Amino acid sequence: xxxxxxxxxxxxxxxxxxxxxxxxxxxxxxxxxxxxxxxxxxxxxxxxxxxxxxxxxxxxxxxxxxxxxxxxxxxxxxxxxxxxxxxxxxxxxxxxxxxxxxxxxxxxxxxxxxxxxxxxxxxxxxxxxxxxxxxxxxxxxxxxxxxxxxxxxxxxxxxxxxxxxxxxxxxxxxxxxxxxxxxxxxxxxxxxxxxxxxxxxxxxxxxxxxxxxxxxxxxxxxxxxxxxxxxxxxxxxxxxxxxxxxxxxxxxxxxxxxxxxxxxxxxxxxxxxxxxxxxxxxxxxxxxxxxxxxxxxxxxxxxxxxxxxxxxxxxxxxxxxxxxxxxxxxxxxxxxxxxxxxxxxxxxxxxxxxxxxxxxxxxxxxxxxxxxxxxxxxxxxxxxxxxxxxxxxxxxxxxxxxxxxxxxxxxxxxxxxxxxxxxxxxxxxxxxxxxxxxx
Numbered sequence: 090x091x092x093x094x095x096x097x098x099x100x101x102x103x104x105x106x107x108x109x110x111x112x113x114x115x116x117x118x119x120x121x122x123x124x125x126x127x128x129x130x131x132x133x134x135x136x137x138x139x140x141x142x143x144x145x146x147x148x149x150x151x152x153x154x155x156x157x158x159x160x161x162x163x164x165x166x167x168x169x170x171x172x173x174x175x176x177x178x179x180x181x182x183x184x185x186x187x188x189x190x191x192x193x194x195x196x197x198x199x200x201x202x203x204x205x206x207x208x209x210x211x212x213x214x215x216x217x218x219x220x221x222x223x224x225x226x227x228x229x230x231x232x233x234x235x236x237x238x239x240x241x242x243x244x245x246x247x248x249x250x251x252x253x254x255x256x257x258x259x260x261x262x263x264x265x266x267x268x269x270x271x272x273x274x275x276x277x278x279x280x281x282x283x284x285x286x287x288x289x290x291x292x293x294x295x296x297x298x299x300x301x302x303x304x305x306x307x308x309x310x311x312x313x314x315x316x317x318x319x320x321x322x323x324x325x326x327x328x329x330x331x332x333x334x335x336x337x338x339x340x341x342x343x344x345x346x347x348x349x350x351x352x353x354x355x356x357x358x359x360x361x362x363x364x365x366x367x368x369x370x371x372x373x374x375x376x377x378x379x380x381x382x383x384x385x386x387x388x389x390x391x392x393x394x395x396x397x398x399x400x401x402x403x404x405x406x407x408x409x410x411x412x413x414x415x416x417x418x419x420x421x422x423x424x425x426x427x428x429x430x431x432x433x434x435x436x437x438x439x440x441x442x443x444x445x446x447x448x449x450x451x452x453x454x455x456x457x458x459x460x461x462x463x464x465x466x467x468x469x470x471x472x473x474x475x476x477x478x479x480x481x482x483x484x485x486x487x488x489x490x491x492x493x494x495x496x497x498x499x500x501x502x503x504x505x506x507x508x509x510x511x512x513x514x515x516x517x518x519x520x521x522x523x524x525x526x527x528x
Contacts, residue, residue: 091135095142098131103148106229110366111453113222117190144236151228158221159189166214169207176202193218223370230367237360247353252346255327255336263290264335265509266326266473266501268481269301274506276316281506284513293324293335295472297465299343300354304462314340326472333432333475358461365460368444369452374403375445385445389492394423407445416441425496432471438493439467447492448485470494478502480509 105124109116119125163170163185170188174180182188192199193215200208265285267275275281275292285292294317302313318340325343327336347354368375375381381403384392398404411420416437418426428434443449443463450459466486470493473479479490479501490503504512 092141094131094134095145098128099142099144099148101128101131102152103144103229103232106148106152107233107454110226110229111455112194114187114190114194117184117186144232147232148229151225154228155221155225156186158224159186159218162214162217162221163189166210169210169214172207173199173202173211189218193222226370227367230363230370233363234360234367237356237363240356241353248350252349253327253338254342255325255329255334255338257329257334258324258337260335261291261293261324262477264324264476265290265292265478265480266469266476267292267294267298267320268469268479268483268486269298269305270482271480271506271509272298272313272317272320274482275320276313281510281513282320284510290477290513291324292321293326293476294321295326295469296338296343296347297468297472299340300347301462301465303344303347303351310344314344326475328432333472335475355461358464359457361464362457362461365443365449365463366452366454369446372403372406372444374406377446379403382446385447389447390423390496392423393419393421403445407441410444411437411441414440419496425498428497431474431497431499434497435471435474435493436467438496439463439470439489442489442492448488450485474499474501476501478504478509478512480504480506482506 101124105119105122105128106116109119170185170192171180173192174182174188192211196211196215200211203211272294298317299314302310302317305313323337323340325336325338326333327338328334329336373379379402381401384401392398408417408420411417414437415429415434416425418424419438420441425434441447446452450456450463452460466483466489469479469481469486470490473490474494474497477500481487481490481503482505487503487505490501493499494501494503
């Protein structure tokens with residue numbers, strides 16, 4: 090019972106800390122929250138001081154440490170803190186953790202009120218506080234990643250080839266790979282579907298589109314699947330022993346597999362989220378707004394081809410991380426070289442894009458669903474590359490796909506629905522890689 094209580098305390102505490110992960114001011118007030126009060130009630134049920142659950146120590150120890158470290162830091166800068174409180178007539182505020190979080194969050198408001206010497210001292214304080222806060226964040230992220238990895242152990246048998254019931258079909262001309270938002274548009278535009286049938290092109294999808302559908306509103310899943318079948322006639326792309334092929338599979342079999350894998354998929358997506366957030370905090374030179382980010386955003390391929398990239402702060406971090414992967418050549422020269430495995434190449438380029446924040450979502454836990462879903466975006470790119478076109482309305486995905494396919498010399502055109510409609514009106518429908526949306 091004691092171990093169960095400790096595990097419950099650890100889990101509730103971790104969820105509370107993650108909820109306020111992005112806002113130190115709210116984190117400083119976490120002990121006033123209802124969830125934390127519940128943690129205190131559970132604490133009162135523990136009989137002795139000896140811990141029996143490793144999660145208990147791994148989650149609670151960083152919280153104890155950040156409060157102790159902040160108290161010690163504030164002791165060294167007591168005169169500065171008292172001066173700031175006095176200037177803002179807030180001498181009655183006694184919560185030192187809350188005071189520190191406000192000093193950290195409102196630097197632009199506080200700096201103009203200080204002398205030059207006080208500004209230097211204040212900047213020194215902020216740097217030290219930032220280091221303390223970062224250590225707390227890293228402890229939480231490392232715990233979360235390790236916890237997910239532990240959950241994966243012993244569950245390999247869930248993912249089994251017998252769950253895949255693909256049947257290989259003939260290659261398709263004018264094949265158009267769909268993501269979820271494209272299906273919604275097509276389902277409501279009978280004219281596009283009529284034009285598609287007249288021009289003898291075929292729409293296809295992968296199991297990851299079904300995964301997207303299963304993760305959305307369950308009430309509309311059946312109607313979505315009906316729309317999907319009416320558009321694609323069951324045509325899919327999927328990986329078999331010989332690689333990526335055009336296939337078909339009963340949609341109910343695909344749904345059953347997706348649901349069977351659902352728990353593991355969500356854990357994997359969460360692990361990618363935590364790694365993404367961790368990289369953001371460990372590598373500030375790669376964040377949006379930095380010199381490297383601005384140059385990459387202007388022209389990603391030209392940046393890696395350029396001879397001056399090694400002088401840009403953050404480049405060596407990229408090279409160190411990817412030098413021994415299949416994208417190492419691209420990172421060093423801007424040229425990919427021989428492609429041994431397209432799927433691996435697309436995956437590693439996606440990892441590179443995540444690392445350098447190229448067309449990524451804003452890094453906040455409140456944005457976790459969008460960040461986690463980038464895993465499925467990667468999977469779409471890994472499946473669409475044998476098709477003539479990849480149709481999506483997602484602007485970020487368009488730019489990523491265009492860049493990745495260009496780097497790898499893949500001829501798949503990346504287009505939106507407006508471009509698709511224009512092509513369907515052309516006579517005949519021609520494949521032209523230059524029609525891809527520009528990154």
